[in-house]
Amino acid sequence: MNKVHKDATAALAGLLRNGMTIMSGGFGLCGIPELLIKAIREAGVKDLTVISNNAGIDGAGLGLLLEAGQIAKMISSYVGENKLFAEQYLAGKLKLEFNPQGTLAERIRAGGAGIPAFFTKTGFGTIIAEGKDVREFDGESYIMERGLTADLAIVHAWKGDTEGNLVYRKTARNFNPVMATAGQVTVAEVEHLSEPGTFDPDHIVTPGIFVQRIIHAKNAEKRIEQRTTRPRPTP
Amino acid sequence: MTGLSREQITWRVAQDLPDGAYVNLGIGLPTLVPPFVPSGREIVFQSENGLLGVGPAPAPGAEDPQLINAGKQPVTLLPGASISSHSDSFLMMPGGHIDIPLLGAYQVSERGDLANWMTEGDGKPPGVGGAMDLAVGAKQVWALMEHTTRKGEPRILERCTYELTAPRCVTRIYTNLAMIEVRDGLLVREIVEGLDFAALQTLTGAAIRLAPDCRPMRTAA
Helix, strand or coil, X not given: CCCECCCHHHHHCCCCCCXXXXXXXXXXXXXCCHHHHHHHHHHCCCCEEEEXXXXXXXXXXXXXXXXXXXXXXXXXXXXXXXXXXXXXXHCCCCEEEECCHHHHHHHHHHHHCCCCEEEECCCCCCHHHCCCCEEXXXXXXXXXXXXXXXXXXXXXXXXXXXXXXXXXXXHHCCCHHHHHCCEEEEEEEEEEEECCCCCCHHHCCECHHHCCEEEECCCCCXXXXXCCCCCCXXX | CCCCCHHHHHHHHHHXXXXXXXXXXXXXXXXXXXXXXXXXXXXXXXXXXCEEEECCCCCCCCCCCCCECCCCCECCEEEEEEECCHHHHCXXXXXXXXXXXXXXXCEEECCCCEECCCCCCCCCCXXXXXXXXXXXXXXXXXXXXXXXXXXXXXXXXXXXXXXXXXXXXXXXXXXXXEEEEEXXXXXXXXXXXXXXXXXXXXCCECCEEEEEEEEECCCCC
């Protein structure tokens, strides 16, 4: 079993086609599979449906695919940081299916677990509930949401081994572990790549069964979207 | 009538958080609450992108791009903090594990409907983020808001005019003018000094009742 590929382009070989659905991990610019996104941009595939909490920002993350006009539809929870997204959406060039953030996470979890639909209270009594089945359980109302899967999931992790076992760092974990379970094929980019046996099995977050291909991203960029610090102490 | 400053509203809220509470901080006003928690009281703050035990902003130069809050700002972790994925983090609200979400609000109705994610005609693509998830499942939801708009129009109403975040969820409202419980309508528990009940009613878009033990709103000494 050889899951390791030399770079992002090699890891995506044979997987990309027009009209496919791609899940992309990350929250804002934190924990995104930067090199895999760049390789999808270079491959030039179009009419993509992309499932990701955000759409990157102008010039970074999924913003690169928006710039190149490769995305036809986003399934997201919040796209407010991206001007280009707003332009394309308001011009009718881009479809948006927006979800409450926890509903998005649970839809992906359900998809990865082979569960086609579930009921949640989130969104009941709001525009999110429009057109959805409502059922009452124990005197409370819930709406039905569908599980989500993708042709390809691309995720970022802090450390991985050649078996595809993944470990995450701080809030760069976010959607990555759940998306890894919901791709027909999951490709991971990891900051540190090790031989099997390096990690304590008790500390592995994503077991290698969920990851088919892996690349070592030594120098991926990490950016801060909203820089805020405590005031400098006054002398 | 300006009443309390933003810092005073958040100070007032912080005094009511019970020791040991797990509290989510919504974006906006709620993020100002933590420094005002009385010393000796332990409150565990959650940020829904996977953090429990959120600490203050980092010192300049100590920012970690992989350690951010739900507003995508760098934060720090306190001893005892933990990290989880979005799947685990977002089951803490609807599953009833978070004691009190503190949420900013555009509007709250007399039956506790909350509108805090979308104003009308802002010309942006819709995006709700985590707002709806946070408002669902907790026994108490506290809304923090200015009592009126900048033009002086009420934001506490019989019915919200903006798109709802969740119906019947807010249990308590802290504003610059009053603290109001949502309990079979709106019960005024505290009013800011210098404002009487009749004047508060004219600034509120739904009928309010005066609690028998209504007090002046406390502020930091």
